[in-house]
Amino acid sequence: MISFQNVSLQYEADAGIYDINFQVNPSEFAFLIGPTGAGKSTILKLIYMELFPDSGTVDILKYSSKKIKKRKISFLRRKIGMIFQDYRLLKDRNIFENIALPLHVMGYGRKEVYERVNNVIIDVGLNGKEKRKPNELSGGEQQKACIARALVKEPKIILADEPSANLDPDAAGDLLELLKDIHSRGTLVLMATHQWQHFYFDLIKDWDYRIFNIENGYMVQ
Amino acid sequence: MDKTVFLIVEGITNLWRHKGTAFTSVITICLSLTFLGVLFIINENSDNLPQLFRSKYKVEVFFKEKVTNKGAKNIIHQIESQLMVKNATLVTKEDALQIYQDEFGENVLEMLGDNPFPPSCIIKLNEIKFSVTKAASLIEKIKKIKGVSSIYYQGGLISKMETLYKYFLLSIKVLVVIVLVISIIFITNTVKLTIYNRSELIQNLKLIGATNIFIKIPFFIEGLIQSIVGACIAYGLLILMLNGLNNILNDLLSFQLDIDGSLPFWLMIVSITIGFIGSGKAVSKII
Numbered sequence: 337m338i339s340f341q342n343v344s345l346q347y348e349a350d351a352g353i354y355d356i357n358f359q360v361n362p363s364e365f366a367f368l369i370g371p372t373g374a375g376k377s378t379i380l381k382l383i384y385m386e387l388f389p390d391s392g393t394v395d396i397l398k399y400s401s402k403k404i405k406k407r408k409i410s411f412l413r414r415k416i417g418m419i420f421q422d423y424r425l426l427k428d429r430n431i432f433e434n435i436a437l438p439l440h441v442m443g444y445g446r447k448e449v450y451e452r453v454n455n456v457i458i459d460v461g462l463n464g465k466e467k468r469k470p471n472e473l474s475g476g477e478q479q480k481a482c483i484a485r486a487l488v489k490e491p492k493i494i495l496a497d498e499p500s501a502n503l504d505p506d507a508a509g510d511l512l513e514l515l516k517d518i519h520s521r522g523t524l525v526l527m528a529t530h531q532w533q534h535f536y537f538d539l540i541k542d543w544d545y546r547i548f549n550i551e552n553g554y555m556v557q
Numbered sequence: 558m559d560k561t562v563f564l565i566v567e568g569i570t571n572l573w574r575h576k577g578t579a580f581t582s583v584i585t586i587c588l589s590l591t592f593l594g595v596l597f598i599i600n601e602n603s604d605n606l607p608q609l610f611r612s613k614y615k616v617e618v619f620f621k622e623k624v625t626n627k628g629a630k631n632i633i634h635q636i637e638s639q640l641m642v643k644n645a646t647l648v649t650k651e652d653a654l655q656i657y658q659d660e661f662g663e664n665v666l667e668m669l670g671d672n673p674f675p676p677s678c679i680i681k682l683n684e685i686k687f688s689v690t691k692a693a694s695l696i697e698k699i700k701k702i703k704g705v706s707s708i709y710y711q712g713g714l715i716s717k718m719e720t721l722y723k724y725f726l727l728s729i730k731v732l733v734v735i736v737l738v739i740s741i742i743f744i745t746n747t748v749k750l751t752i753y754n755r756s757e758l759i760q761n762l763k764l765i766g767a768t769n770i771f772i773k774i775p776f777f778i779e780g781l782i783q784s785i786v787g788a789c790i791a792y793g794l795l796i797l798m799l800n801g802l803n804n805i806l807n808d809l810l811s812f813q814l815d816i817d818g819s820l821p822f823w824l825m826i827v828s829i830t831i832g833f834i835g836s837g838k839a840v841s842k843i844i
Contacts, residue, residue, distance in 0.1 A: 384764070407768065414766035424761055428574045438765040440567075443560040485765070 343392035370550035376528035417486025421498035425470040476507030568778025586787025589740035611684035748835030784832035
């Protein structure tokens with residue numbers, strides 16, 4: 337489902353990723369860990385095809401970086417839910433409108449948008465806060481809204497880029513639980529983080545997960 | 558269908574969400590178009606003002622003393638057949654005597670026992686066909702008519718005024734072009750700024766899988782509404798200004814400025830075209 341074959345990309349004179357090989361299968365939960373600047377975000381950008389490799393191939397679902405046409409990238413992204421460290425919620429819209437946006441992009445009707453958004457709001461525990469603007473919510477709640485926006489379109493892949501970076505340990509724990517719940521429904525989850533915290537081990541000790549470690553642009557064992 | 562409705566609603570809602578920037582855009586469009594419209598009206602009426610002054614141009618032709626009123630009428634017929642002559646009015650010997658008496662209060666007939674004034678005529682020139690060269694040629698032709706004694710025509714002054722009109726008309730045309738270019742830059746930049754302010758929205762839409770056309774349409778709808786509102790307000794302002802100005806001009810010069818019926822159409826076309834080009838370019842840059 338996510339496959340990197342000998343992927344290299346130099347995006348600055350002294351920064352890039354080199355000869356990356358890994359594969360994440362459907363329904364897997366994987367962590368991409370490494371220090372800041374190691375190349376984690378670059379790998380995520382290659383997955384949602386904001387960047388393309390200088391060499392090697394990235395295969396995501398049925399799309400290949402070598403063959404994909406520019407206009408098809410938006411269709412790939414509809415199958416990927418993205419969670420960001422800075423939430424990237426639109427400040428001029430309320431939480432309901434933020435979460436509903438991907439469904440409008442996909443052309444869903446009003447009734448279905450209403451039902452799906454309300455369901456996902458309940459799933460992430462934001463009920464009662466639909467009408468609030470993002471800046472009226474705490475960091476943890478904004479992150480939940482960001483997850484709800486990723487989740488609402490029922491994606492095949494969830495990419496989380498440092499999702500717990502701005503959260504306290506409790507909120508980070510809630511976030512992991514939420515991601516686990518998403519994963520349990522059959523969604524591939526790839527979470528990039530530089531904060532590999534000890535409590536993560538306690539939280540995920542019973543999970544079936546994999547860790548990919550990246551340092552200075554190279555995948556290390 | 559749901560997508561189309563969403564995009565239209567999104568375009569309209571965005572105006573409300575960003576009332577501040579929408580207001581600024583409408584004001585910018587409105588002011589630019591008003592200024593452009595003023596120049597358009599001046600340009601449209603630029604021929605009327607010289608014509609107003611040209612209608613005041615007159616040539617006085619004095620006939621020889623021996624020419625009778627009947628003979629004067631014959632000469633006037635010849636004068637009226639000339640190109641650029643609008644009409645010619647006979648001033649008989651008796652009329653001339655009366656004019657003198659009215660102006661100076663003296664009865665020349667009693668003083669001299671005879672009317673010394675020759676008949677004359679006042680020629681009004683056709684303001685539409687007027688040109689300094691044609692006027693000079695007309696004067697020469699009239700001079701050659703038998704029975705004509707002298708001609709009073711302020712050729713030098715009229716020539717200077719005509720040169721002034723020529724420069725005035727040219728400067729209006731140059732100004733229209735300059736203001737049009739400035740308006741285009743002004744409106745385009747305002748639209749661009751509005752869109753750059755929402756680069757966050759565009760980036761988000763891209764990441765959730767929106768196609769370029771999906772991203773662009775609400776901006777186009779927003780720009781279209783702003784352009785139409787801006788053009789309508791500008792037209793309203795122009796009408797108000799024109800009515801006020803016409804009241805003053807009517808009192809001062811018995812002169813009225815006309816407004817071309819196609820003006821609202823052109824304002825709309827300019828506004829929408831600039832809005833479309835501006836928003837299209839700006840969104841494309843961010844996408």
